[in-house]
Amino acid sequence: MRNRCTGHTPGGMLDGVPERIHEVTAFLAEVLAPRAPLTVIVDGGDHGAAASFAARLAEAFPASARAWTVDAVLGLSGPAGGRFDSALNVLEPAADRIFVYLRSGPRGKQLGNGEGERRAQVVIDHHDPQWPVIRHVHPRLADPERWYLTESRAFFGARAAGWDAKFGDDLPAYAMAVETAAPRPGDLALDVGCGTGRALPALAAAVGPQGRVVGLDLTPAMLQAARVAGRGGCADLLIGDARRLPFPDAVAGVVFAAGLVQHLPDPSVGLTELARVTRPGGKLMIFHPSGRAALAARHGRSVRPDEPLNRENLEPLMAKSGWRLTRYDDQDDYFLALAERVI
Numbered sequence: 001m002r003n004r005c006t007g008h009t010p011g012g013m014l015d016g017v018p019e020r021i022h023e024v025t026a027f028l029a030e031v032l033a034p035r036a037p038l039t040v041i042v043d044g045g046d047h048g049a050a051a052s053f054a055a056r057l058a059e060a061f062p063a064s065a066r067a068w069t070v071d072a073v074l075g076l077s078g079p080a081g082g083r084f085d086s087a088l089n090v091l092e093p094a095a096d097r098i099f100v101y102l103r104s105g106p107r108g109k110q111l112g113n114g115e116g117e118r119r120a121q122v123v124i125d126h127h128d129p130q131w132p133v134i135r136h137v138h139p140r141l142a143d144p145e146r147w148y149l150t151e152s153r154a155f156f157g158a159r160a161a162g163w164d165a166k167f168g169d170d171l172p173a174y175a176m177a178v179e180t181a182a183p184r185p186g187d188l189a190l191d192v193g194c195g196t197g198r199a200l201p202a203l204a205a206a207v208g209p210q211g212r213v214v215g216l217d218l219t220p221a222m223l224q225a226a227r228v229a230g231r232g233g234c235a236d237l238l239i240g241d242a243r244r245l246p247f248p249d250a251v252a253g254v255v256f257a258a259g260l261v262q263h264l265p266d267p268s269v270g271l272t273e274l275a276r277v278t279r280p281g282g283k284l285m286i287f288h289p290s291g292r293a294a295l296a297a298r299h300g301r302s303v304r305p306d307e308p309l310n311r312e313n314l315e316p317l318m319a320k321s322g323w324r325l326t327r328y329d330d331q332d333d334y335f336l337a338l339a340e341r342v343i
């Protein structure tokens with residue numbers, strides 16, 4: 001996939017179709033075409049938008065892969081009547097059958113409680129049909145290195161400018177999480193995946209004038225929003241990837257990671273890298289300003305047993321990544337998992 005890592009731009013048009021649609025469909029066609037003959041089923045989404053996305057995807061396929069069928073896409077609707085979501089209720093994914101799930105529509109109305117999305121090999125955020133963004137591709141279809149950076153930036157870049165207006169009320173929750181992580185005066189505190197920097201003022205107050213705070217994020221537009229919000233005054237803001245941090249070993253006293261881990265293609269790689277830069281005894285705070293059930297419900301689904309932040313998954317994941325989980329608290333209005341760096 002072309003690496004256009006510039007965050008959200010208004011986006012050009014190509015033959016009257018938004019370039020972003022071309023980028024996503026061209027990438028999927030490139031990944032899927034070698035597997036032809038193949039049936040690709042576009043599931044989820046609202047009917048018109050799903051049909052239009054399917055047609056664009058079909059167009060992007062090379063002539064040599066014509067065994068791909070759009071008819072299957074257009075023919076499926078399930079018992080719920082006119083919604084594609086139910087395709088996965090009647091068909092199993094198979095080697096020659098790929099499900100592309102479009103996340104869209106009013107939140108809280110995902111049919112099958114998120115089962116369609118869970119079983120799809122490709123998931124696309126399609127809330128804005130002009131700005132589709134890949135959120136998951138089964139690693140057997142494509143190495144995440146081929147799409148993860150570009151698509152994460154496209155996803156968060158589009159949301160950066162409105163982020164604080166939408167979630168700004170959460171600031172006291174961030175202050176509470178920082179207090180619980182208890183950075184020491186003089187510490188280096190890292191906020192990895194800092195977004196607009198909502199935790200940065202509390203981190204800066206905790207480490208004091210002798211300490212240092214760095215906010216690091218993959219998405220340039222998020223850091224720009226952090227600057228606009230004045231958070232560059234209390235922290236250094238760096239572009240970077242949580243999986244390859246630009247810091248030496250064992251320098252940080254506290255690592256703060258809000259809303260990050262669930263977005264990493266392989267959480268154990270990210271957690272191991274966070275451990276590498278943390279001194280023995282240093283802390284990791286994984287945080288979200290809403291509980292996990294409430295967050296899942298906002299996306300119209302329930303918490304799935306395979307999610308990395310489930311306690312029974314997180315405990316061994318932490319242990320193998322250099323951390324010991326010391327507190328796990330999943331309330332309605334916040335989630336936090338605190339861990340200590342072990343050697």
Ligand SMILES: C[S@@+](CC[C@H](N)C(=O)[O-])C[C@H]1O[C@@H](n2cnc3c(N)ncnc32)[C@H](O)[C@@H]1O
Pocket residue numbers: 152156192193194195196197198216217218219222240241242243257258259260263264
């Ligand atoms: C859900 S947002 C949370 C932002 C902020 N921590 C907050 O709580 O408001 C996730 C953030 O993680 C960033 N992100 C995703 N993957 C990342 C990675 N591999 N390295 C660094 N940042 C990443 C995104 O750009 C986005 O700003």
